[in-house]
Amino acid sequence: MDSLCVVGNGGVSSFQAFTRLETTNVSFRPRTQLGFGCFVKERCKDGNLVIARSGRSEVGNSKDGNFAVENEKEEKGGSGGLILGPERDASGSVIGFNLIPDHPGNGEVLESQKDATTGETEEAEGIEREEKVQTRVTYTIVFVTAEAEPYSKTGGLGDVCGSLPKSLAARGHRVMVVSPRYLHGGLADEKFAGATDLDCQIKVYCFGGEQKVAFFHEYREGVDWVFVDHPSYHRPGNPYGDSHGAFGDNQFRFTLLCHAACEAPLVLLLGGYTYGEKCLFLANDWHAGLVPVLLASKYHPHGVYKDARSILVIHNLAHQGVEAAITYKNLGLPPEWYGALEWVFPTWARTHALDTGEAVNVLKGAIVTADRILTVSKGYAWEITTVEGGYGLHELLSSRRSVLNGITNGIDISEWNPSSDKHIASNYSEDDLSGKVQCKIALQKELGLPIKPDYPLIGFIGRLDYQKGIDLIRWATPELMEDDVQFVMLGSGDPLYEEWMRAAESTYKDKFRGWVGFNIQISHKITAGADILLMPSRFEPCGLNQLYAMRYGTVPVVHGTGGLRDTVQSFDPYAHEGLGEGTGWIFSPLSKESMLGALRVAIRTYRDHKSSWEGIMKRGMAKDYTWENAAVQYEQVFEWAFIDPPYIK
Numbered sequence: 001m002d003s004l005c006v007v008g009n010g011g012v013s014s015f016q017a018f019t020r021l022e023t024t025n026v027s028f029r030p031r032t033q034l035g036f037g038c039f040v041k042e043r044c045k046d047g048n049l050v051i052a053r054s055g056r057s058e059v060g061n062s063k064d065g066n067f068a069v070e071n072e073k074e075e076k077g078g079s080g081g082l083i084l085g086p087e088r089d090a091s092g093s094v095i096g097f098n099l100i101p102d103h104p105g106n107g108e109v110l111e112s113q114k115d116a117t118t119g120e121t122e123e124a125e126g127i128e129r130e131e132k133v134q135t136r137v138t139y140t141i142v143f144v145t146a147e148a149e150p151y152s153k154t155g156g157l158g159d160v161c162g163s164l165p166k167s168l169a170a171r172g173h174r175v176m177v178v179s180p181r182y183l184h185g186g187l188a189d190e191k192f193a194g195a196t197d198l199d200c201q202i203k204v205y206c207f208g209g210e211q212k213v214a215f216f217h218e219y220r221e222g223v224d225w226v227f228v229d230h231p232s233y234h235r236p237g238n239p240y241g242d243s244h245g246a247f248g249d250n251q252f253r254f255t256l257l258c259h260a261a262c263e264a265p266l267v268l269l270l271g272g273y274t275y276g277e278k279c280l281f282l283a284n285d286w287h288a289g290l291v292p293v294l295l296a297s298k299y300h301p302h303g304v305y306k307d308a309r310s311i312l313v314i315h316n317l318a319h320q321g322v323e324a325a326i327t328y329k330n331l332g333l334p335p336e337w338y339g340a341l342e343w344v345f346p347t348w349a350r351t352h353a354l355d356t357g358e359a360v361n362v363l364k365g366a367i368v369t370a371d372r373i374l375t376v377s378k379g380y381a382w383e384i385t386t387v388e389g390g391y392g393l394h395e396l397l398s399s400r401r402s403v404l405n406g407i408t409n410g411i412d413i414s415e416w417n418p419s420s421d422k423h424i425a426s427n428y429s430e431d432d433l434s435g436k437v438q439c440k441i442a443l444q445k446e447l448g449l450p451i452k453p454d455y456p457l458i459g460f461i462g463r464l465d466y467q468k469g470i471d472l473i474r475w476a477t478p479e480l481m482e483d484d485v486q487f488v489m490l491g492s493g494d495p496l497y498e499e500w501m502r503a504a505e506s507t508y509k510d511k512f513r514g515w516v517g518f519n520i521q522i523s524h525k526i527t528a529g530a531d532i533l534l535m536p537s538r539f540e541p542c543g544l545n546q547l548y549a550m551r552y553g554t555v556p557v558v559h560g561t562g563g564l565r566d567t568v569q570s571f572d573p574y575a576h577e578g579l580g581e582g583t584g585w586i587f588s589p590l591s592k593e594s595m596l597g598a599l600r601v602a603i604r605t606y607r608d609h610k611s612s613w614e615g616i617m618k619r620g621m622a623k624d625y626t627w628e629n630a631a632v633q634y635e636q637v638f639e640w641a642f643i644d645p646p647y648i649k
């Protein structure tokens, strides 16, 4: 089974009007000043640990381990504070600590500190209380991911791991994101310029040898961004492959990531403290799937991470990290844990008579060892427990249904906001939509399409992949092009479809444009300039483009699956005494006819029922899909994770 999501990188555009340089705006918040003492575990090279300069300056500490520390509020003259309550094991070593920040709006004084593991409430000493405020539990969170925007992104995983950590940090949690330090030898490498070498090397024992990995670090927007450095991450292409396909050593590269991520909370001094053992690992997709397996098999037997918890976050079940069974010995896991990853393909899926179908499946290993499992929408959480959506793992996932939840992704509104988006020709908002047509005209100009503000402009953005229903678009395009519409596609991936997009552009010169490549700036321009966003995904764990589209007043037409069905509501013109309701159109079944049917209704509404159209746009723009919302739900799942004992002791 193909274990990788391979996306073509920097493909050649068939129209040159666009600028190819991606720009990403990174805004910096004032840094919180913390006063961390020194907590050292002798694991780094030469026994020396370097305290990372993470922008936090020490302003106070006390020997009993409780720290009253100034925060940004004090910088502004406020009276707020932060309590740090280190938690110690029997030997007195700090194994973790909780922060309770003084949030604006939460009142001036902290009330109490609640132990995340036991749920008990302990009084925070030495703090005067003037009024009661809501108790807030904070967690020490370690994201492990193959991509995190703005450093690396090929799809939605990068969006989520680039923005959810910031939201959680803003809510007072201590958050680290561990991902590889990819250097592709191009302009994109500049994204890592702000990350400094922590001068901390560890040895990872896997693949029959000893690998040295180093750590780089940047403290940005309240988050410790940690980059694992190894020569295997330095090569042209994208995180997973290049124009020749997936890299052959991806199992090795992501095994390194997982081992390094498990060590990071123990060995890296960030702001003066390690993260300690009592942390919550969020292992994203198969690339991070060895993390819960390592915690259970390598650390727990030695009493390490006994108070930690792990949550597997599934963004896409179709990619599972499956390799030949013989590779198990390379993973640095104890031999007796083979069963956790063991995977036998059914007879029909075997390639020849002698093929025993034996394999190792990293995602399966994570499913059977993680404390909890999350997916990125409620609908998908159910779908993966069915034969149709479970990709062979439905029975296992069903067996863990009691700890399986779905939380719909949010969107980063500092990045995706039509009223402040720097990539688009004209800013606009729900109250003043006039800029939207300017964005459309600018897009038509830029692409060399006839300037037709009244023509419905349909957009598609995404990986050119079976998942995204790109084959359906291909079959439907000739019929769609008979209508007075324009269609703009941005995507990369399967070379067959990249070629088709180029060909369609020359066939339908006045109506079709296909940008082959990965370009964030163009994705914003299409999201703002299009009237309709088409997403005929075969399955869609959540989908972000429909959320971006709604925020930009671009009406989604989507297949009724997973997160698309959860987030788009079909337009009903008769609801609310004719005022209408709904934010787009959902079609089902997944067929050319039903997709074209939905598109035609959307096009007719756009042309002939302007006020209904505006209602659909505005209802979409008013939807709250911010990360704030999702982060609160994540916190609930974190709480459940610590209420239960570890799944594997």
Ligand SMILES: Nc1ncnc2c1ncn2[C@@H]1O[C@H](COP(=O)(O)OP(=O)(O)O[C@H]2O[C@H](CO)[C@@H](O)[C@H](O)[C@H]2O)[C@@H](O)[C@H]1O
Pocket (backbone or CB within 6 Å): 154, 155, 156, 157, 159, 160, 315, 316, 376, 409, 461, 462, 463, 490, 491, 492, 517, 518, 519, 520, 523, 540, 541, 542, 543, 544, 545, 563
């Ligand atoms: N050629 C291109 N140029 C520029 N930008 C491009 C691009 N192609 C894609 N993108 C961007 O990549 C992201 C794609 O996100 P999606 O959620 O739609 O899909 P993806 O399948 O990658 O993610 C998986 O993980 C996410 C996150 O959980 C789930 O929402 C989703 O359902 C699941 O399949 C969007 O930000 C999109 O704009």
